[in-house]
Amino acid sequence: MYAIVDIAGKQFKVTQDQFVYAPLMAGEEGASVEFGNVLLIGDGDNVTVGTPGISGAKVAGKILGHVKGDKVIVFKKKRRKGFKKKNGHRQDFTKVQITGITQ
Template identity: 60%
Template sequence: MYAIVEIAGQQFKVSKDQKVLVHRLAVEEGANVSFDKVLLVDNNGTITLGAPAVEGASVGAKVLKHLKGNKVIVFKKKRRKGYQKKNGHRQALTQIVIEGINI
């Protein structure tokens, strides 16, 4: 059984006991959270497709920890102009574990 769910503006294919890294959620570590925007549910071969979301379906998850992603280097340069710009970014992430898919 799996579901396609929208979490923090991104779509994820999730199943029970799967760990997922999502954009930072505004909840404490150890808290339970529920996502209601379930786009598709596959229950042992029976596919339920939402328009846009499946009615009454939700995905329950537990927040494990907040962390930062890998550093991404942004480097800009214009040749023969003496212009160089170096910048870095680390995305704030939340690690969650999927506890169940409710239909």
């Protein structure tokens, strides 16, 4: 069984016992979270599509920690002007383990 769920504006295809790196969420390590905006549920040949969401469907998860992504280097340069600028950025994520999908 799998589901497509909207977490903080991003869509993820999740299955039970899967780890997802979602955008930063409020909550402590070990806290349980529930996502109610389920867009699609598939179970073998049976696929239920919401319009836009499936009423009553929920995806439960557990917060495992708050982590940072890989560093992205942003380098800007204008030729013949002597202008160079180098910046780095690391995005914050929340690691969530999916514990269950209910329909």
